[in-house]
Every structure is written in structure tokens, then in C-alpha cells.
Amino acid sequence: MTDDPTGQGSYGEPDDLAADALDALRQVTIALSFDRDNPASIEAAIREFNSRIDAVVTPFRGNAFIEEVAWQIKSECRDSLLQHIADPYQATFP
DSSP states (O other): OOOOTTOBOTTSSBOHHHHHHHHHHHTOOOOOOOOTTOHHHHHHHHHHHHHHHHHHHGGGTTOHHHHHHHHHHHHHHHHHHHHHHHOTTTOOOO
16 A cells, blocks of 8 residues: 555555545445426435535545546536436436
């Protein structure tokens, strides 16, 4: 394990702490309910999955690698949710 704040080991692979965070993120399952015709409901759903992801990565805050992964997951979830709302038959969730 390394003290590199990016969470990268000597060969560019995630260190043990980052690996633990990635495992925790892989196990997250979020069920959302929202009204596709209500923007406030959609925003609440986005806040909910952001909050759940943040809760998982809280113990790993300050690790740049994990912060980036969490941001990417939140972004992909948001984009998928909005795509699903626009066309419920085309979107797939990550």
C-alpha cells in the first residue's frame, strides 16, 4: 500500500484503500421512485443517488482516485436517469 493521495500504487493500480472503496461502490444498489412529469421529483431522485454514493465514499474522502470515480458514477447515473425520462424504452442504467 502507498501513501499516494491519488490512491495509486507504484504501478498505477488502485491501492488497498481504493480497492476497498471500489468494492463498496460495486455493492451499492439504489431503487428510486419519481414522477417523470415533476422536475422536483426528478431532482429529489438525483439528490438521493448522489447522497447514497457520497455515503459509501465518505470513509475514503481525500482520495483523488475515489473522488473521481464517485463523480463519474454520479454523472453516469444522472445522465441515464435523464435519458430514461426522455425515452424510457432506450435507456439502460449502469
